Amino acid sequence: MTVTNQHDLPASGAAGLAGVAAREATKGRRVRRFSADLSAVGEPALWAFGGALALGIILIAGFLAMIAWNGFTTFWPKPIEKVELVDGELIAGVPTRGGAYRPGDSTLAQLDDDTRARIAENEGFASRTLYQTANFDLYGDDFRWVSDFEIAGITTPEDFHYIERQQWGVFIGRITGLEVDGQPVEVTQDRLQREQRDARARFNEIRRLERRDIGGINHLIERERLAMRRAVIRHGEDSAQAQATIAEGTARIEELQAEFAELQARVNDIRAEDRRTRITFEEVNGQQVETELSQVVRFFPANALSLPDKVGIYLSRWWEFVSAEPREANTQGGVLPAIFGTVAMTLLMVIFVAPFGVITALYLREYAKQGRLTSIVRISVNNLAGVPSIVYGVFGLGFFAYAMGGTIDQLFYPEALPNPTFGKGGILWASLTLALLTVPVVIVASEEALQAVPRSMREGSLACGASKWQTIRYIVLPKAMPGIMTGMILAMARGAGEVAPLMLVGVVKLAPALPIDGFAPFIHLDRSFMHLGFHIFDVGFQSRNSEAGIPMVFVTTVLLLTLIITMNATAIYVRNRLKRKYASGEF
Amino acid sequence: MATAPTVATAQRSDRIDPTVYHIKKGGQGSALDIRDFNLWYGENQALYDNTIDVQKGMVTALIGPSGCGKSTLLRSLNRMNDLVDGLRISGQVMVDGFDIYGPGVDVIALRKRMGMVFQKPNPFAMSIYDNVTYPLRVDGVTKKSILDETVERALRSAALWDEAKDRLHTSALGMSGGQQQRLCIARGIASDPEVLLMDEPCSALDPIATAKIENLIADLRGQYTIVIVTHSMSQAARVSDNTAFMYLGRIVEYGDTGTVFTNPKVPRTNDYVTGRFG
Ligand SMILES: Nc1ncnc2c1ncn2[C@@H]1O[C@H](COP(=O)(O)OP(=O)(O)OP(=O)(O)O)[C@@H](O)[C@H]1O
Ligand SMILES: [Mg+2]
Numbered sequence: 021m022t023v024t025n026q027h028d029l030p031a032s033g034a035a036g037l038a039g040v041a042a043r044e045a046t047k048g049r050r051v052r053r054f055s056a057d058l059s060a061v062g063e064p065a066l067w068a069f070g071g072a073l074a075l076g077i078i079l080i081a082g083f084l085a086m087i088a089w090n091g092f093t094t095f096w097p098k099p100i101e102k103v104e105l106v107d108g109e110l111i112a113g114v115p116t117r118g119g120a121y122r123p124g125d126s127t128l129a130q131l132d133d134d135t136r137a138r139i140a141e142n143e144g145f146a147s148r149t150l151y152q153t154a155n156f157d158l159y160g161d162d163f164r165w166v167s168d169f170e171i172a173g174i175t176t177p178e179d180f181h182y183i184e185r186q187q188w189g190v191f192i193g194r195i196t197g198l199e200v201d202g203q204p205v206e207v208t209q210d211r212l213q214r215e216q217r218d219a220r221a222r223f224n225e226i227r228r229l230e231r232r233d234i235g236g237i238n239h240l241i242e243r244e245r246l247a248m249r250r251a252v253i254r255h256g257e258d259s260a261q262a263q264a265t266i267a268e269g270t271a272r273i274e275e276l277q278a279e280f281a282e283l284q285a286r287v288n289d290i291r292a293e294d295r296r297t298r299i300t301f302e303e304v305n306g307q308q309v310e311t312e313l314s315q316v317v318r319f320f321p322a323n324a325l326s327l328p329d330k331v332g333i334y335l336s337r338w339w340e341f342v343s344a345e346p347r348e349a350n351t352q353g354g355v356l357p358a359i360f361g362t363v364a365m366t367l368l369m370v371i372f373v374a375p376f377g378v379i380t381a382l383y384l385r386e387y388a389k390q391g392r393l394t395s396i397v398r399i400s401v402n403n404l405a406g407v408p409s410i411v412y413g414v415f416g417l418g419f420f421a422y423a424m425g426g427t428i429d430q431l432f433y434p435e436a437l438p439n440p441t442f443g444k445g446g447i448l449w450a451s452l453t454l455a456l457l458t459v460p461v462v463i464v465a466s467e468e469a470l471q472a473v474p475r476s477m478r479e480g481s482l483a484c485g486a487s488k489w490q491t492i493r494y495i496v497l498p499k500a501m502p503g504i505m506t507g508m509i510l511a512m513a514r515g516a517g518e519v520a521p522l523m524l525v526g527v528v529k530l531a532p533a534l535p536i537d538g539f540a541p542f543i544h545l546d547r548s549f550m551h552l553g554f555h556i557f558d559v560g561f562q563s564r565n566s567e568a569g570i571p572m573v574f575v576t577t578v579l580l581l582t583l584i585i586t587m588n589a590t591a592i593y594v595r596n597r598l599k600r601k602y603a604s605g606e607f
Numbered sequence: 608m609a610t611a612p613t614v615a616t617a618q619r620s621d622r623i624d625p626t627v628y629h630i631k632k633g634g635q636g637s638a639l640d641i642r643d644f645n646l647w648y649g650e651n652q653a654l655y656d657n658t659i660d661v662q663k664g665m666v667t668a669l670i671g672p673s674g675c676g677k678s679t680l681l682r683s684l685n686r687m688n689d690l691v692d693g694l695r696i697s698g699q700v701m702v703d704g705f706d707i708y709g710p711g712v713d714v715i716a717l718r719k720r721m722g723m724v725f726q727k728p729n730p731f732a733m734s735i736y737d738n739v740t741y742p743l744r745v746d747g748v749t750k751k752s753i754l755d756e757t758v759e760r761a762l763r764s765a766a767l768w769d770e771a772k773d774r775l776h777t778s779a780l781g782m783s784g785g786q787q788q789r790l791c792i793a794r795g796i797a798s799d800p801e802v803l804l805m806d807e808p809c810s811a812l813d814p815i816a817t818a819k820i821e822n823l824i825a826d827l828r829g830q831y832t833i834v835i836v837t838h839s840m841s842q843a844a845r846v847s848d849n850t851a852f853m854y855l856g857r858i859v860e861y862g863d864t865g866t867v868f869t870n871p872k873v874p875r876t877n878d879y880v881t882g883r884f885g
Contacts, residue, residue: 474729476725476727476729477729477731477732479687479690479725479729480723480725480729480730480731480791480794481731481741481745482687482690482718483685483687483718483721483722483723483725483795484718484719484722484741484742484745484794484798485715485716485718485719485742485745485746485798486715486741486742486745487715487745490745494731494741494745495731498732499732
């Protein structure tokens with residue numbers, strides 16, 4: 021377009037309009053009035069659609085913000101309040117949440133007139149606060165509601181410590197005594213810290229010896245025992261082979277038992293030493309508790325912390341959370357086994373679902389004759405995605421665990437029977453079940469991706485003398501790979517967050533060992549495992565003390581979301597790299 | 608791109624005359640001998656009694672209105688039509704004395720003897736180097752020296768070497784349309800086939816790219832037997848030795864290009880080449 025044109029256009033347009041207006045005017049009074057139906061003004065549904073979208077986004081954002089807020093604040097150290105009640109009782113605890121409630125008649129009857137009048141004024145409501153009083157070993161409860169009208173005074177004493185213990189949960193109180201090597205020493209923060217670090221090192225040493233070394237020996241003894249049994253089952257009790265194996269096995273077991281005794285002695289030594297370093301706490305009402313210092317996981321004077329101290333505690337709690345094993349019925353400690361189980365199961369699932377889904381899609385799209393039967397198969401596959409996931413769990417338990425696993429046990433692990441090896445839930449069956457659950461997603465996405473590969477490319481390849489398989493392998497699959505990956509990502513996202521079927525096929529509250537460890541064959545697909553999704557359910561609703569579990573629910577949820585997002589982001593990154601590699605330059 | 612003449616007014620009931628032949632012989636015999644070839648897509652017959660003798664080392668053009676079966680005939684020569692469901696044929700296509708539709712023919716081996724260039728450039732989503740060597744690699748050739756040498760030879764033959772030699776390992780999809788089409792030609796001749804089949808290779812290109820490809824065809828003449836489908840009368844006149852005019856699935860006239868365009872023996876050919884019908 022030339023400059024003159026640009027200049028001309030609006031001018032002539034305006035002139036034209038003016039002309040029309042003039043003509044209209046000269047026609048007299050019957051100027052046509054333009055009016056529009058309301059539904060023709062603008063986009064009638066725009067507000068509804070926009071509003072629905074905005075509402076959806078706000079809900080999701082609010083939901084994520086709520087989880088993130090709860091999850092990220094849980095580990096922040098909070099102050100301890102020492103509360104004196106009107107009846108003289110003392111309570112020390114961390115206020116966790118509060119709210120209004122309506123005291124019952126019997127409670128009201130015990131109150132003095134003033135308070136009762138105030139509550140009546142407030143339409144019968146009073147407010148209260150939930151204190152984490154801890155000290156479960158002394159009081160049999162971790163939490164306590166305190167109504168505002170019960171409180172006579174609140175102080176925040178600086179010498180009160182928040183002490184996280186290996187057993188019995190948290191202790192709230194003062195540290196009154198420290199005994200190192202049987203000798204009482206002066207209690208100073210420095211000394212405490214140093215001695216606690218040493219004590220924890222001892223504790224971890226004991227644990228390592230027991231878990232890894234002694235556990236390993238137990239494992240080997242068990243293996244010898246099974247080998248002996250296997251020889252008996254296979255060759256008969258009196259056969260020469262069986263006798264040889266038994267002789268050999270017995271000798272080996274004796275050797276192992278000697279090793280075992282040696283290790284046990286070492287553990288006992290360390291234990292004895294450990295018992296000589298002790299700490300004494302005193303709770304707010306003066307009751308004292310004495311224990312090994314190594315039982316103390318973490319302690320801090322909650323009311324005397326500087327900001328860097330708090331940050332340090334916050335980070336150390338997060339670190340423990342993601343790197344340690346759970347304690348206290350999962351409500352404390354870490355979730356490393358659950359993280360591990362979730363990731364391992366998801367990856368295994370992808371390993372199963374990827375080839376299975378892609379091969380099915382390849383067959384349906386590239387090889388099968390496109391007829392009615394193919395359509396029926398395709399529709400059935402699509403509908404599989406709508407089957408409730410628990411149904412897959414039932415199928416997994418019945419078919420994989422009992423039928424297939426039972427057969428495997430009979431054929432390959434008869435020596436362990438009646439204890440099932442594969443004939444129960446385990447990570448293999450769980451990931452197979454989830455693979456089955458997610459395979460429709462992969463098939464549908466892969467089929468679409470394959471279909472989208474232009475015909476001209478296939479023809480180009482065939483014309484070069486490539487076989488059908490070569491064409492698929494070198495031209496079609498690479499081109500379809502980003503689309504296939506998208507399907508895989510969707511499947512992964514669905515599989516990683518699925519819990520219901522897993523409860524039937526291998527997820528447990530507390531797994532004694534990880535599915536991957538240092539003992540041959542290193543990957544133990546028969547083992548049951550922990551899963552973050554199930555952990556959330558368990559910690560929040562199945563534990564001794566759900567009040568203590570609820571904050572962990574949010575933390576675990578944050579972690580699960582982070583994990584899924586990370587896995588998906590990685591997959592999306594890989595896919596985009598593939599996409600760039602095969603970027604199509606349309607002209 | 609020239610608009611293709613249509614056959615909207617043509618009637619199947621038109622009187623059928625036998626094909627008129629007056630071809631220029633190349634002296635090396637025939638590369639492809641198509642005899643009484645009929646082809647059906649399901650119920651619809653697309654080719655009727657096509658008999659053509661494609662001369663070795665010469666350029667043969669197929670012209671005719673849209674839908675007359677040029678592509679169908681061309682794709683029958685390397686059996687690309689096999690991909691179509693419900694395809695039936697009768698007649699023979701002889702290559703070196705054997706019928707490519709005969710029993711026990713190795714279609715893949717056959718396709719290796721024929722390069723094909725399509726209407727729209729269809730380079731693979733790989734590097735230029737990988738594109739050119741693809742026919743060799745599917746053949747199991749892995750030796751680098753052979754591949755290197757092939758790439759240079761094919762790209763030089765396709766007049767693309769100078770433009771591509773510095774970016775052999777970049778994606779072929781980053782090239783211009785004309786370069787992509789020459790790349791496809793290079794790919795078509797990489798495995799040194801006997802016949803090069805081209806289906807409207809210039810229809811997606813601008814005049815300069817078209818001229819380059821026409822020059823290229825002129826250069827390749829003699830070295831390869833070329834069968835080219837084109838809608839451009841002038842292109843057919845410029846590049847080909849013999850021209851077959853097709854109409855409604857039949858070969859109306861098959862003769863040397865000069866005569867077909869200046870002095871056709873059949874009135875309908877005359878109407879078509881002078882642009883009088885369509
Ligand atoms: N795969 C197919 N299935 C069914 N019919 C087909 C198929 N391919 C082509 N045809 C039909 O065969 C006839 C010849 O088609 P063809 O593509 O050979 O024409 P053409 O001469 O190449 O036309 P154009 O110049 O437009 O490319 C047409 O009537 C077309 O509709
Ligand atoms: Mg065509």
